Amino acid sequence: MASLDKWLSGDRRREVPRMEEVKSDSIKKFTEIKEGTIGILLGSDYNPESRKAFLKFYDVKNHRIVIWYDTTNHHPYAYYKGDIKELENNPAILRKRDKIIDIIEEEKIDPLNDEKIKVAKIIAKDPLVIGGSRESLREYITLWEADIKYYANYIFDLDFEVGGYYILEGVDKIPKRIHLEVPPEVKKFLDSPNIDENMKDWLIRLSEYVPPLKRISLDIEVYNPRGIVPQAENPEFPIFMISLYASDGLKKVLVYDIRSELDESTASKFEFDVEVFNNERDLIKRAIEIIEEYPIIITFNGDNFDLPYIRRRGEKLGLIDLKDKIRLGRNDARVTWGIHIDLYKFFKNVSIKNYAFGGAYDVISLDSIAQSLLGKGKTEKIEYFGEIPMEEIIRYSFRDAELTYELTSFNRDLVMRLIIIIGRIANMVIDDVCRLSVSNWIKNRLIHLHRKKNYLIPRPEEIKGKGEKRHFQPITKGKKYVGALVIEPKPGIHFNVHVVDFASLYPSIMKEYNISYETVNCVHEECRDNLVPDTTTWICKKKRGIISEFVGVIRDIRVDVFKKLSKDKTLDEDKREFYNVIQGALKVFINAIYGVTGSDAFPFYYLPAAEAVTLYGRYAINRAVEKALELGLEVIYGDTDSLFIKNPDPNKINELISGIEKELHLKLEVDKIYRYVALSTRKKNYFGVLKDGSIDIKGLVGKKSST
DNA sequence: AGCATT
């Protein structure tokens, strides 16, 4: 304590930092690639010095990241729709002439007008010419595809697949995609006749084995005064502890013995390694030396705290090449030798929280998430280190690193697998998967799909420009368009109630009715008679919509293959769990695709498309009610995609299901059967007892009577 | 009471 007080009072004994590099051969490692290296593509980035995109592969044999630099002479670019001669004389272009490699004419397909068009492609020496600075071309000229990250662009253009296996044959050869042998349980589906080529590609890509990934978690402690929270932007207090927990069994706490209270006996008191240092610089140096041996770094809030703090403290203390190891972005921190996963960002992601983990945790903190998912939390909370014995802080700090690591390893590496699978679905590098939201995941894959079809990606205002007419007033004030239909419940206790529902209604509608931003109110005259019920919105009959196709294929492989595999008792648990991760990740995408279509922040937002989905949904449930009544069935309630039918003749239910399937091409199925269900006058509030005796309660919360 | 807001 005394030394802390002294330190706080200003006696910081600032020695002149020795300019010294952290010893490492990590840079050298990247200059050569051993022939025959097998790697999984996990990351990519752009190197401004060499002006090249590069890829990060996880070497599955040596468990390190291998970096491969572009050899194809690929460059950043953007498109211009107007006259190429005019463009060449545009002042903004003239100003940037020395940074423009070429302007060439290219043929693309305009998906909104369904026609081939000639566009000018501006090829630049570096990405900032296109976008990212105030002087960039996109600030002066209306450009197309000018806001795609360059390294993402690179992956799309060369058709690289994130999460896929590659063989690296040297620095000068383009990595070649290789495929592991398809496991028999998946092969069975590949050979089946109702699986098309598109589905096959997805099946092979997603089901490929995800190996255990070597990784280390890291957590730092800062010796700050009471009541002051250390700031990564201005790291004025020393790091005095760094805890590490790795997949290869390394468990270690590095301590800078700031109060000189430890001795030789300290290390033996713990079930993990403890290394003691007498200054902060050696502590940081040692930590970097260790984590550099790991291709994947796991933190909890490392983007905004641990990594920037380490980098800035280290630089203050003269560890000058930390800037080449930890790269600080505006809102992230990346490590050059590997991949940094910040679990705080990942678990904060609404789709991860609510869909992947069913809202299991509430507060986004290490303690709360660990408590919910691992069943154990932090050690007792420490408010102020100054009063706590060093040995106790060591245990506390170690626990954080342990929990952070275990959040990636519990349930057979569920989280690591999930991250890789999302990367495969979105074709997005792991760093971005962990930091961006579901709309970005979807956008990323859609951009790649546009490239594959040679579609020029429309600007959002072009999509809007097709017209935003909505046909019905939203029920709820402040909403943009009408949503689901909820049928007025018949209050009372009803016995033998069968609930039928449409299987993933909105995604099925998007798939079956060809809903996409370019197919709703398409350009063709001959499609204008294909109307959404009760509207003047029409849907294309000539071309498959890009979003419809995407949601269709991932819906099909989820329902037809991965859901089945996840329940296949002939497979071992590890495999079942893996297939369960895949079907769960697919579900996140499938459900969100309709949602983002109705979100104006989404670049492919189109209100009439979102409204068409809900209107078809309303139409479907209304038709089902009509059909049920025709069959003499009694409908007592329904919500969005479900009908509650009282005491039905089972044959009539089957007739209803087959009739609807024939008429609407939507699958209706019996979801559950209640022995009895009690409905009130309120929608979305009921309870019932199912056939197996279990109780089902919706919307009702326990309340005290006021009397 | 009735509407707006969360």
Added chain:
DNA sequence: AACGGCTAATGCG
């Protein structure tokens, strides 16, 4: 930074 519908609590002439 995924949608809308619905219930309940709270605030305010």
